[in-house]
Amino acid sequence: MTTTLVPYDEALTRYEPVLGIETHIELGTKSKMFCGCSTEFGAPPNTQVCPVCLGLPGSLPVTNQAAIEGIIKIGLALNCSIVEWCRFARKNYFYPDMPKNFQISQYDEPLCVDGHLDVEVDGETYRIEIERVHMEEDTGKSLHVGGATGRIQGADHSLVDYNRAGIPLVEIVTKPIVATGDKAPLVARAYATELRELVRALGVSDVRMEQGSMRCDVNVSLMPAGSSVWGTRSETKNVNSLRSVERSVRHEIERQAGVLDAGERVIQETRHFHEDTGTTTSGRSKEEAQDYRYFPEPDLVPMAPPREWVDELLTDRPELPAARRARVRAEWSLSDKELQDIVNAGALDLIEETVRAGAEASAARKWWMNELSRRATEQGVELTELPVTPADVVRVSALVAEGALNDKLARQVFDGVLAGEGTPDEVVEKRGLKIVSDEGELSTVIDEVIAGNPDIAEKIRGGKVAAAGALVGAVMKATRGQADAGRARELIIQKLTG
Amino acid sequence: MSTIKKTAAELAELFASGEASAEEIAREHLGRIRAVDGDVKAFLHVDEDNVLAQAQAVDARRAAGERLGPLAGVPIAHKDVFTTKDMPTTCSSKILEGWQPPYDATITARLREAGLVILGKTNMDEFAMGSSTENSAFGPTHNPWDLTKIPGGSSGGSSAAVASYQAPLATGTDTGGSIRQPAAVTGLVGMKPTYGGSSRYGVVAFASSLDTPGPMARTVLDAALLHEAFSGHDPMDSTSIDRPVPPVVEAARRADVEGLRIGVVKEFGGDGYQPGVLARFREAVELLESLGAKVVEVSCPHFGHALPAYYLIAPSECSSNLARFDAMRYGLRVGDDGTRSAEEVMALTRAEGFGPEVKRRIMLGTYALSSGYYDAYYGKAQQVRTLIARDFDAAFEQVDVLVSPTTPTTAFPIGERADDPMAMYLADLCTIPSNLAGNAAISVPCGLADEDRLPVGLQVMAPVLADDRTYRVAAAVERALQDRWGGPLLAQAPDLTEAVK
Numbered sequence: 001m002t003t004t005l006v007p008y009d010e011a012l013t014r015y016e017p018v019l020g021i022e023t024h025i026e027l028g029t030k031s032k033m034f035c036g037c038s039t040e041f042g043a044p045p046n047t048q049v050c051p052v053c054l055g056l057p058g059s060l061p062v063t064n065q066a067a068i069e070g071i072i073k074i075g076l077a078l079n080c081s082i083v084e085w086c087r088f089a090r091k092n093y094f095y096p097d098m099p100k101n102f103q104i105s106q107y108d109e110p111l112c113v114d115g116h117l118d119v120e121v122d123g124e125t126y127r128i129e130i131e132r133v134h135m136e137e138d139t140g141k142s143l144h145v146g147g148a149t150g151r152i153q154g155a156d157h158s159l160v161d162y163n164r165a166g167i168p169l170v171e172i173v174t175k176p177i178v179a180t181g182d183k184a185p186l187v188a189r190a191y192a193t194e195l196r197e198l199v200r201a202l203g204v205s206d207v208r209m210e211q212g213s214m215r216c217d218v219n220v221s222l223m224p225a226g227s228s229v230w231g232t233r234s235e236t237k238n239v240n241s242l243r244s245v246e247r248s249v250r251h252e253i254e255r256q257a258g259v260l261d262a263g264e265r266v267i268q269e270t271r272h273f274h275e276d277t278g279t280t281t282s283g284r285s286k287e288e289a290q291d292y293r294y295f296p297e298p299d300l301v302p303m304a305p306p307r308e309w310v311d312e313l314l315t316d317r318p319e320l321p322a323a324r325r326a327r328v329r330a331e332w333s334l335s336d337k338e339l340q341d342i343v344n345a346g347a348l349d350l351i352e353e354t355v356r357a358g359a360e361a362s363a364a365r366k367w368w369m370n371e372l373s374r375r376a377t378e379q380g381v382e383l384t385e386l387p388v389t390p391a392d393v394v395r396v397s398a399l400v401a402e403g404a405l406n407d408k409l410a411r412q413v414f415d416g417v418l419a420g421e422g423t424p425d426e427v428v429e430k431r432g433l434k435i436v437s438d439e440g441e442l443s444t445v446i447d448e449v450i451a452g453n454p455d456i457a458e459k460i461r462g463g464k465v466a467a468a469g470a471l472v473g474a475v476m477k478a479t480r481g482q483a484d485a486g487r488a489r490e491l492i493i494q495k496l497t498g
Numbered sequence: 499m500s501t502i503k504k505t506a507a508e509l510a511e512l513f514a515s516g517e518a519s520a521e522e523i524a525r526e527h528l529g530r531i532r533a534v535d536g537d538v539k540a541f542l543h544v545d546e547d548n549v550l551a552q553a554q555a556v557d558a559r560r561a562a563g564e565r566l567g568p569l570a571g572v573p574i575a576h577k578d579v580f581t582t583k584d585m586p587t588t589c590s591s592k593i594l595e596g597w598q599p600p601y602d603a604t605i606t607a608r609l610r611e612a613g614l615v616i617l618g619k620t621n622m623d624e625f626a627m628g629s630s631t632e633n634s635a636f637g638p639t640h641n642p643w644d645l646t647k648i649p650g651g652s653s654g655g656s657s658a659a660v661a662s663y664q665a666p667l668a669t670g671t672d673t674g675g676s677i678r679q680p681a682a683v684t685g686l687v688g689m690k691p692t693y694g695g696s697s698r699y700g701v702v703a704f705a706s707s708l709d710t711p712g713p714m715a716r717t718v719l720d721a722a723l724l725h726e727a728f729s730g731h732d733p734m735d736s737t738s739i740d741r742p743v744p745p746v747v748e749a750a751r752r753a754d755v756e757g758l759r760i761g762v763v764k765e766f767g768g769d770g771y772q773p774g775v776l777a778r779f780r781e782a783v784e785l786l787e788s789l790g791a792k793v794v795e796v797s798c799p800h801f802g803h804a805l806p807a808y809y810l811i812a813p814s815e816c817s818s819n820l821a822r823f824d825a826m827r828y829g830l831r832v833g834d835d836g837t838r839s840a841e842e843v844m845a846l847t848r849a850e851g852f853g854p855e856v857k858r859r860i861m862l863g864t865y866a867l868s869s870g871y872y873d874a875y876y877g878k879a880q881q882v883r884t885l886i887a888r889d890f891d892a893a894f895e896q897v898d899v900l901v902s903p904t905t906p907t908t909a910f911p912i913g914e915r916a917d918d919p920m921a922m923y924l925a926d927l928c929t930i931p932s933n934l935a936g937n938a939a940i941s942v943p944c945g946l947a948d949e950d951r952l953p954v955g956l957q958v959m960a961p962v963l964a965d966d967r968t969y970r971v972a973a974a975v976e977r978a979l980q981d982r983w984g985g986p987l988l989a990q991a992p993d994l995t996e997a998v999k
Contacts, residue, residue, distance in 0.1 A: 051599075051600065051601050054827065055822050055827075056581075056599065056600070056601070056827075056828070057581070057587070057589075057594065057597075057599070057702040057703075057822065057823075057828075058580070058581045058587075058599065058601075058603055058699070058700040058701055058702045058703070059601075059699070059700070060698060060699050060734060060735050060736065061736065062733065062734060062735070062736050063736065090818050092817075092818050092821060092867070094821065094824065094841065094844060096824070096826045096840050099822065099827065100821065100822045101821035101822050101824055102818050102821055158840070160826075291868055291869045293817075293818070293864065293867035293868060293869070293872075294867075295814060295815075295818070295867055295872070295876060298705075298706035298707035298737075298815055299703075299706045299736060299737065300736045300737075301736050301737055
């Protein structure tokens with residue numbers, strides 16, 4: 001069945017989207033959820049396994065307290081209540097990458113409930129209500145070999161890597177997100193962004209979407225504008241970047257509007273998002289979904305985090321992103337737009353570190369946001385991936401402040417640092433980048449410039465001091481930028497009018 | 499000097515004093531296995547070289563001056579449900595035939611550490627589901643008292659091995675009576691510790707919230723010594739209790755019931771109970787009274803619902819626990835000819851690898867957990883479980899221990915109940931409540947039924963973590979009855995080597 005997409009803006013005139021987002025986050029604990037195996041990413045297949053995470057007969061799980069600490073930190077940061085008592089549950093289904101053919105998860109007794117996270121889109125705050133945050137174990141990873149798509153359809157055989165099996169996974173489920181109108185895709189993206197920042201600030205996961213340590217499933221349904229009866233939802237899986245979160249919502253709105261316009265029914269199903277086309281395709285239909293036969297996990301005693309411990313985790317937590325942004329905005333006297341640009345560029349940590357290391361906030365921001373951001377964009381890398389450190393920026397700023405470099409020279413110093421020529425001081429040394437402040441040398445150059453530009457010199461003599469700029473430019477050119485332009489200007493005017 | 503009829507305590511003494519080496523003791527038991535196990539069929543796996551190597555290692559440890567446990571040098575038969583890294587572990591199922599685990603169960607490791615010598619792995623009902631050991635994929639085990647009778651189950655290989663002097667001790671697991679019932683019908687002592695008192699790590703799971711490893715022996719003291727040797731907190735088992743092991747050996751030695759309040763469970767008796775069983779039970783109660791105990795009748799009104807609740811909870815858990823046997827990583831694989839999907843191979847393997855009783859319980863459990871049925875079955879059964887635990891709590895406010903027959907009948911003929919699951923399930927009528935409530939319970943021989951001259955067991959139940967109390971009562975009964983009989987009950991069993999000839 002081919003569906004005609006309805007242009008986004010048109011779709012929004014007739015339909016109101018309702019969203020729901022389920023996010024899985026792998027915790028960065030040293031060991032797995034229920035055994036002592038390492039969680040290190042990228043090890044050779046099936047080298048980080050033991051009887052427990054392989055589900056061998058007779059083996060038993062034992063809960064990793066560091067994971068429980070991690071999920072409680074996330075729950076608290078999302079303003080959830082941490083329940084006094086809850087249990088794990090078994091989710092039963094057969095799949096080769098699941099060693100026990102059940103997943104230890106939580107069902108009707110999640111550890112964290114009823115929270116919220118505020119996100120901002122175009123200056124407006126949206127409160128995303130959190131239904132629950134629960135703990136579970138990750139499955140192994142199947143690799144389907146021999147097919148064109150890497151999917152199981154058409155493959156000759158499949159390989160399974162159980163290194164990932166048993167890695168602690170936190171699932172965060174929102175309540176339905178309503179009344180976002182045409183901002184729905186941006187709100188979804190802002191939520192995923194804010195959640196990622198939050199978890200990163202807590203230090204409990206590296207939240208790298210491209211490595212799968214943060215994965216979003218995005219539910220979208222449409223109801224006719226003005227209605228209060230929700231439509232049937234689709235659940236898009238495989239959404240592996242913040243941009244994809246936004247695009248997948250947008251696409252589902254266009255697709256479902258097309259289905260509804262055609263008088264058809266939206267099917268409740270899981271869909272797969274394709275990065276290349278920005279579209280989704282049908283996966284498993286939920287109507288033929290399995291019965292997971294959840295029941296309380298009898299191999300594990302219930303979780304009952306002591307109140308004092310939870311209070312301690314709340315007291316000891318680091319500054320959260322929203323509070324940090326408010327503080328930085330005030331300390332650095334930024335506008336909302338300037339702050340947003342810094343956050344979007346991923347420069348907040350870098351600038352703050354640079355300031356902490358002794359640079360002026362305005363200088364740190366100027367170098368990171370203008371010069372270095374531009375270069376990161378040119379090279380197609382993240383700002384953090386540039387081979388330049390906050391310490392380098394501090395040093396360059398200091399050299400400029402003391403007059404040893406001007407901005408132009410400073411840019412050349414960064415060229416050198418980025419080219420691997422060493423520290424800023426080493427680059428200055430090697431490239432001979434020093435402002436010419438020797439008056440005698442400068443004076444000689446100025447005399448030559450005056451001699452070479454008699455017309456302009458005449459104008460200045462005649463009182464048109466503004467014309468000095470042209471001569472300053474010539475001086476700078478002659479000194480390959482190493483002259484102190486201000487001093488050169490003073491000398492030129494002095495020589496011609498003094 | 500033959501060591502095979504000696505108790506574990508006596509053997510340990512011989513070993514400790516240097517009068518016998520572990521190797522000598524092991525060789526004699528291997529000889530006994532060779533002589534009688536062709537008829538009893540208690541063992542699934544015996545590797546003589548491995549046994550002798552273990553025994554020699556224990557002798558070497560003693561020679562090196564190592565301090566060994568109180569049961570060092572004593573041989574033991576190990577139920578095939580415990581993982582052993584040097585022996586196969588099959589749970590008497592075709593689906594695990596030949597599987598050799600890469601790790602030892604905690605109890606296996608503790609036996610080795612204590613210097614016991616593992617003779618081999620014993621037969622059982624497949625995945626511990628049954629009361630006769632007829633559900634083994636590798637054929638039934640025979641009761642040494644009468645080879646045409648069942649040895650109980652599921653730990654029937656263990657009971658038969660100990661009752662036929664192939665081993666002085668055995669391990670068992672008790673999910674609904676699988677230690678106590680086979681002990682009762684073979685004239686042994688069998689103990690189900692408090693749930694969480696003995697580690698389940700490396701015990702292939704049947705029903706996780708019920709499975710309890712425990713000791714089987716010919717005397718109460720031997721059972722207590724083994725209980726103490728392998729019990730205690732295990733950080734690998736989340737449900738393991740982090741408390742000191744109750745003083746069971748001391749209690750078994752103390753063996754007095756003076757002033758103890760004993761409750762006779764009113765609901766266990768009457769229709770369906772063999773007269774000879776009830777007669778021996780009544781005599782045992784009178785005996786306890788004569789020894790100074792105060793006996794009263796106690797009602798546990800919900801015990802009648804224990805069996806149906808059990809047959810929802812245990813199958814539910816088993817349907818999930820046994821899901822892992824799917825041919826993907828270990829064990830049997832059927833139909834993997836390159837044309838079939840993983841799902842098809844899983845289905846074919848499970849169809850061929852599991853026996854009928856295991857399939858029946860997987861299906862029951864799958865149904866009971868299904869959406870729409872969960873509340874009516876699994877949920878309701880859990881409520882019954884709570885009521886049964888409350889019955890125990892109320893009873894233990896009035897009395898120190900409860901007593902009942904261990905089983906309604908003596909050993910029945912092999913084949914008699916094979917096609918009648920309900921009749922088979924009734925064998926565990928009296929033992930199941932303690933599994934549901936998690937409390938301690940023991941079975942101790944109290945004589946032979948008049949009708950068939952087969953052993954009868956007395957069950958003694960005590961509160962959670964009061965395991966020592968069951969040993970105190972059982973030891974008192976054992977001492978008084980042995981005085982009356984002029985020796986152990988097993989001395990009245992036919993001589994197998996004679997019988998075989």
